[in-house]
Each structure stands twice: as C-alpha cells, then as structure tokens.
Amino acid sequence: GTEIKLEHVTKDYGLATPAVDGVSLTIRPGEFMTFLGPSGSGKTTTLNLIAGFETLTAGSISLNGADVGDVPPHRRNLGMLFQNYALFPHMTVAQNVAYPLRERKVAKAEIARKVAEVLDLVQLTGRDGDHPSKLSGGQQQRVALARAIVFEPKALLLDEPLGALDRNLRAALQTEIRRIHREVGSTFVFVTHDQEEAMNLSDRIALFNNGRIEQIGTPQQLYAEP
C-alpha cells in the first residue's frame, strides 16, 4: 500500500473562498479513506489534486514520501474510477481491461493472465468478448473497476463511482468494493456525499466543509451514539 500525505494543501480559483483551504492529512498504506461532505465542500478538488488533474496553489502532496508536485497524472500510477465509467465502446470487455497494460507495454501473455485474474476478481469471468453495450450499468462499472486496478496502481481514487446506479445495485457494489479492497490491499480514496455509504465502506472518514476537513475518524468515532 501507498501512503498519501497532504500538507497545507490549498486550491484557490479566485472565488470568495478557496475550493480547498489548507488541508493536511495522512492516508495510511492500505487504508480505505472516504471524503464525505456536502456538494461544493472541496472533496473532488482534493481528489483531483492527488491525481494531478489540478495544480496546487499552495502546499504539497507526497506518495510514499516522494513529492509529486511536478509529476504529471499518468506518471503518478494511480487508478481512477468515476461516476461515468467511460469504457471504450468499440472495445470488448477484455480489451478495455487490457488497455492500461498495453499502454505500459506489458507482454501479451502477462496481459492475458492479468485480465483473466482481475475479471475473476470483479466476477465477470466469461464476459471478456462482450462489448460494453451488452452489459448492465453495474456490470459496466465493474469493468471500469477492473480496468482501474489491473496495472496494480499505487492507490485507487474513486469519485462517487456508484452515484449513477440504483439503490440495490449500489448496495451490491459497495460490498464488492469492500471485498476487492481487502483482497488487493491497496490504498483507496473514495469521495461521496452519502453518509451511509461512507459508514459502510471506510476505515476512516474525513468530513469536508467549506474546503476544510472539520473532523476525521473511524465511522464509529464519528457516528457512535454518545
């Protein structure tokens, strides 16, 4: 697992208040960390700063102790999963999942082995040859999850990945995401505005408000009855 350390991280778009306002946070190797808070509280911007999609106004971010301020997104080796899974429609399931490995020039036999392994992990064995349009929304999101972890990223960043799914499917995929987190042992950073989802999934929750982390702790520490 990878340690993700944020020190006094600020992103200012020139609005009345910075989108992210001096956030310091250490996400432990292998931890399932959730950013929870209302819309506009800075969760996605913080995730995008970790990913390298946005540049810092101030502060620093390091992965396993190495500062990534000047490292472009594709060199950070982080897996991403968003609400709209954005599979390549003209590629099969297997080709979609293989894509990050082909980009990294991994040998063919190794690609075949890894794709089979990760499709098994997301319980889509046998669907390798199908195109995304033949799959349900939940299955498509599982393909996107497989594609996001197949290259063994340093960490997986998930931005409301279940937001577009109906209630039953959300619950089922929450269970799968937990299981996959346990099996791969990687650091997960998960953004949601859904408290129940955060409580179901997280080792720790960082509560965002107005670009700051107001509280941080285990679901029990934050929500246990007094």
Ligand code: ADP
């Ligand atoms: P959340 O993910 O918690 O909904 P965001 O990080 O998306 O919050 O947004 C935090 C604040 O920053 C909001 O006020 C939002 O409008 C603003 N913001 C986010 N991205 C940009 C951008 N690219 N340009 C200007 N303002 C932005």
Ligand code: ADP
């Ligand atoms: P989310 O659903 O994750 O909160 P949004 O729908 O708020 O995301 O924003 C979608 C995209 O638009 C993001 O890339 C975000 O950075 C950008 N964005 C959000 N708010 C603003 C803004 N006020 N001005 C410009 N871009 C913004």
